[in-house]
Amino acid sequence: MARTGKQYLEALKANPPNLWYKGERVTDPTTHPVFRGITHTLAQMYEMQHDERYRDRLTYEEGGRRYPMSLLPAKTPADLARRSAAYKVWADANLGMMGRSPDYLNAVLMAYEASAEFFGEFADNVRRYVQYVRENDLATTHCLTNPQVNRAKSTAEQPDPYIPVGVVKQLEGGIVVRGARMLSTLPTADELLVFPSTLLKEGPGADKYAVAFAIPTNTPGLHFICREGLSAEGSAYDYPLSSRLEEMDCLTVFDDVFVPWERVFVLGDLARCNNAYAETGALMHMAHQVVVLKTAKTEAFLGLISLIGEAIGADAFPHVQEKIAEVIVYLEAMRGFWARAELEAKPNRYGLLCPNRAAIDGARNLFPRLYPRIHEIVQQVSASGLITLPSEADFDSPMGPYLEKYLQSATLPARERVQLFRLAWDMTLSGFGARQELYERFFFGDPVRMYQTLFAAYDKEPYKARIREFLGWKEQPKVEAVAGD
Numbered sequence: 001m002a003r004t005g006k007q008y009l010e011a012l013k014a015n016p017p018n019l020w021y022k023g024e025r026v027t028d029p030t031t032h033p034v035f036r037g038i039t040h041t042l043a044q045m046y047e048m049q050h051d052e053r054y055r056d057r058l059t060y061e062e063g064g065r066r067y068p069m070s071l072l073p074a075k076t077p078a079d080l081a082r083r084s085a086a087y088k089v090w091a092d093a094n095l096g097m098m099g100r101s102p103d104y105l106n107a108v109l110m111a112y113e114a115s116a117e118f119f120g121e122f123a124d125n126v127r128r129y130v131q132y133v134r135e136n137d138l139a140t141t142h143c144l145t146n147p148q149v150n151r152a153k154s155t156a157e158q159p160d161p162y163i164p165v166g167v168v169k170q171l172e173g174g175i176v177v178r179g180a181r182m183l184s185t186l187p188t189a190d191e192l193l194v195f196p197s198t199l200l201k202e203g204p205g206a207d208k209y210a211v212a213f214a215i216p217t218n219t220p221g222l223h224f225i226c227r228e229g230l231s232a233e234g235s236a237y238d239y240p241l242s243s244r245l246e247e248m249d250c251l252t253v254f255d256d257v258f259v260p261w262e263r264v265f266v267l268g269d270l271a272r273c274n275n276a277y278a279e280t281g282a283l284m285h286m287a288h289q290v291v292v293l294k295t296a297k298t299e300a301f302l303g304l305i306s307l308i309g310e311a312i313g314a315d316a317f318p319h320v321q322e323k324i325a326e327v328i329v330y331l332e333a334m335r336g337f338w339a340r341a342e343l344e345a346k347p348n349r350y351g352l353l354c355p356n357r358a359a360i361d362g363a364r365n366l367f368p369r370l371y372p373r374i375h376e377i378v379q380q381v382s383a384s385g386l387i388t389l390p391s392e393a394d395f396d397s398p399m400g401p402y403l404e405k406y407l408q409s410a411t412l413p414a415r416e417r418v419q420l421f422r423l424a425w426d427m428t429l430s431g432f433g434a435r436q437e438l439y440e441r442f443f444f445g446d447p448v449r450m451y452q453t454l455f456a457a458y459d460k461e462p463y464k465a466r467i468r469e470f471l472g473w474k475e476q477p478k479v480e481a482v483a484g485d
């Protein structure tokens with residue numbers, strides 16, 4: 001049932017995840033300076049589910065109770081449209097800057113539930129687990145990739161067999177897993193989904209890595225070792241994004257973690273692990289949330305750059321207009337992918353309506369390449385305005401009158417102009433902004449391998465046939481080997 005912000009915070013306080021920050025255990029993330037911002041932002045997002053301005057878009061009703069829209073089973077085109085409308089509400093609230101808002105992995109869980117048969121003997125575990133997440137409206141995060149030890153070697157060939165997460169033993173009540181995953185964002189979620197993403201290759205000892213399960217983030221033996229925090233201490237004026245949306249990223253260690261059978265979804269089945277995302281429709285639904293999120297993010301950048309261009313009068317120059325128009329083109333491309341994904345949705349073999357794969361693939365492969373260019377445009381249009389950024393305290397000091405005079409702009413008083421540029425800085429240049437760029441390059445996978453997969457999977461034959469026909473070839477000409485002199 002759709003929960004409130006207070007319920008999320010209380011649960012987190014009562015059962016804090018096993019977080020390690022700078023050598024110390026974080027006992028209460030809701031008050032810790034690095035985690036306070038994101039936990040309270042998440043609480044506000046849950047609160048929105050009960051605000052009558054958003055309730056009907058963010059939740060659906062069943063049996064007199066309300067549930068998050070991102071868990072609404074997608075059966076009809078109208079369901080897809082309701083789902084994306086819900087994604088957009090949270091995305092807009094955060095300017096598209098939160099990668100692990102709970103709707104992201106809810107999209108995966110919804111697809112797993114609808115396609116539960118795929119999981120064979122574990123199908124009921126999947127169904128019951130998703131039902132549990134739905135009833136309690138839990139936030140989940142996930143960890144997919146193995147530690148970056150030696151990418152030239154396979155999972156089974158690393159210096160220690162339990163560097164990647166593998167099954168150590170099976171017990172009567174469940175399994176024991178050991179190893180690590182390279183990265184989990186948002187460790188302040190309630191639950192961690194552990195699925196393989198790297199293609200598992202057949203070979204001696206490979207079976208132990210073919211495992212998928214879900215565990216609470218406070219499970220004994222599970223440790224989230226955090227990176228340096230990016231949420232500066234200070235006001236939302238000074239740090240408009242990092243004070244609210246620092247999701248955190250962690251190395252995730254499994255030190256002989258016990259996973260009860262009811263939380264196991266795949267065991268010892270390489271093919272199932274390798275095909276889970278595509279076959280169940282999880283990939284398409286996850287990317288559906290992503291295309292909406294990235295559309296919202298591009299809209300936010302368009303608004304930002306337009307206000308900046310206007311503020312300093314730079315938008316009078318044709319090259320600045322051209323750069324802003326470039327962002328408009330990107331935005332319309334994202335909207336095009338989104339619309340086609342829904343218009344040409346098709347049911348998978350389990351009856352789950354899945355957004356169009358080609359449109360989804362287009363969006364998820366293009367955006368990582370557009371995004372650094374958007375950052376570049378912000379820098380090109382903003383120039384020194386992106387760094388001459390006194391703080392709120394300076395405005396209230398004896399320096400205030402200088403700032404009011406010298407940092408005024410064509411359309412904004414100094415305080416608001418600095419506030420706008422501080423947002424631009426946090427979107428692109430601060431530690432928070434720099435992480436966003438890295439995130440966009442990689443969060444959906446290695447862009448190089450994503451392109452390779454697209455090359456391999458895309459049906460190019462109709463286009464080759466058209467060229468052959470245009471050239472007047474009745475069929476593909478045969479090659480007679482021609483020897484040189």
Ligand SMILES: Cc1cc2nc3c(=O)[nH]c(=O)nc-3n(C[C@H](O)[C@H](O)[C@H](O)COP(=O)(O)OP(=O)(O)OC[C@H]3O[C@@H](n4cnc5c(N)ncnc54)[C@H](O)[C@@H]3O)c2cc1C
Pocket residue numbers: 141142143144145146148151182183184185186249435438439442443444445446447448449
């Ligand atoms: C900010 C951020 C947040 C993230 N959050 C999460 C999260 O919450 N959960 C999660 O599971 N993951 C998360 N990720 C990880 C993301 O899924 C990976 O970054 C992505 O899949 C790429 O894997 P990698 O980082 O291990 O890169 P690597 O695979 O180590 O790649 C490094 C380099 O080697 C090349 N390379 C490696 N292997 C091959 C190969 N076989 N063929 C050709 N080239 C190769 C790559 O092209 C790249 O240039 C996050 C990443 C970032 C940056």
